[in-house]
Amino acid sequence: MTKKLSPNLAKLAQLTEQQLSDALLDYPCEFPLKIFGHQHAGFAQAVLDVVTKHDPNFSPATMEMRASKTAKYISLTCTITATSRVQLDAVYQELCDHPMVKMVL
DSSP states (O other): OOOOOOHHHHHHHHSOHHHHHHHTSOSSEEEEEEEEEEOOTTHHHHHHHHHHHHOTTOOGGGOEEEEOTTSSEEEEEEEEEEOOHHHHHHHHHHHHHSTTEEEEO
């Protein structure tokens, strides 16, 4: 016996991956980025440079910083105003490509 999808599920099944991911967020929205790297002078400034390139209205005062237990690593949380999936993809890509950044969530 084959189950018939409800009309709403049938519409979702026809969406492309891009359309589905766009549908999950209502732009513009506040979107937190968590960026990890080695404790290094200039790390926060390097991250700030990338983030403000993609969100010129980002306020550096809102950047949250936390050191690991051993102080070898640092995590930065930057909550940006996301305006589109293209913007989010671009900021993630540039942060991931940066040599000082180890991981972005």
